[in-house]
Amino acid sequence: KQEVTQIPAALSVPEGENLVLNCSFTDSAIYNLQWFRQDPGKGLTSLLLIQSSQREQTSGRLNASLDKSSGRSTLYIAASQPGDSATYLCAVSGNTPLVFGKGTRLSVIA
Amino acid sequence: GAVVSQHPSWVICKSGTSVKIECRSLDFQATTMFWYRQFPKQSLMLMATSNEGSKATYEQGVEKDKFLINHASLTLSTLTVTSAHPEDSSFYICSARDDQGAPYEQYFGPGTRLTVT
Numbered sequence: 001k002q003e004v005t006q007i008p009a010a011l012s013v014p015e016g017e018n019l020v021l022n023c024s025f026t027d028s029a030i031y032n033l034q035w036f037r038q039d040p041g042k043g044l045t046s047l048l049l050i051q052s053s054q055r056e057q058t059s060g061r062l063n064a065s066l067d068k069s070s071g072r073s074t075l076y077i078a079a080s081q082p083g084d085s086a087t088y089l090c091a092v093s094g095n096t097p098l099v100f101g102k103g104t105r106l107s108v109i110a
Numbered sequence: 111g112a113v114v115s116q117h118p119s120w121v122i123c124k125s126g127t128s129v130k131i132e133c134r135s136l137d138f139q140a141t142t143m144f145w146y147r148q149f150p151k152q153s154l155m156l157m158a159t160s161n162e163g164s165k166a167t168y169e170q171g172v173e174k175d176k177f178l179i180n181h182a183s184l185t186l187s188t189l190t191v192t193s194a195h196p197e198d199s200s201f202y203i204c205s206a207r208d209d210q211g212a213p214y215e216q217y218f219g220p221g222t223r224l225t226v227t
Contacts, residue, residue, distance in 0.1 A: 032215065036218075041223075044203065046215075091154075097159055097216065098144075098205070100154045100155075101153060
């Protein structure tokens with residue numbers, strides 16, 4: 001059974017810092033890995049999707065990498081801003097629907 | 111990008127009543143739809159998977175007679191919470207996927223917050 005772990009559970013950084021969020025998964029037979037953002041009381045916003053054949057994806061200040069063989073992904077956020085404060089969820093799909101990690105709660109302090 | 115809508119966005123109901131939540135894919139055909147539940151400060155937990163015209167497949171521990179799922183068309187799935195109780199209060203999020211080809215991305219609705227009093 002696929003399990004997804006995200007570290008750290010919470011992170012607080014000053015504005016302007018670069019930061020890395022980590023995600024690991026137990027079954028490397030995946031189709032996709034996605035990173036989502038969730039604001040309190042809101043739904044999910046898809047940030048990046050990496051297909052199993054890809055190594056990384058970039059969107060603006062966000063860069064996500066995937067090492068399928070080791071079961072790891074990282075989300076790099078450059079020059080963090082207070083508006084980046086949210087919970088970031090990692091999820092993987094294989095022969096199953098998306099399985100989510102518990103998320104990393106990010107606070108960017110102005 | 112693909113859009114998934116949910117209705118209602120929030121609902122309050124009395125204990126013992128039933129509530130229906132609709133999930134629609136607006137600009138693509140959703141071969142497969144998923145229903146997730148999220149409790150406060152918890153992650154999303156898959157409740158069930160449904161394919162158009164077929165019975166839903168429920169995850170272990172999810173009562174199929176309590177959470178009725180109907181996937182009547184390629185653009186509509188409904189979740190009915192029957193005889194709701196306060197412990198059913200949660201954030202319900204649907205997701206839809208077009209299985210025609212890669213990357214088999216799941217698109218998510220904005221969620222429905224259910225409060226049972």
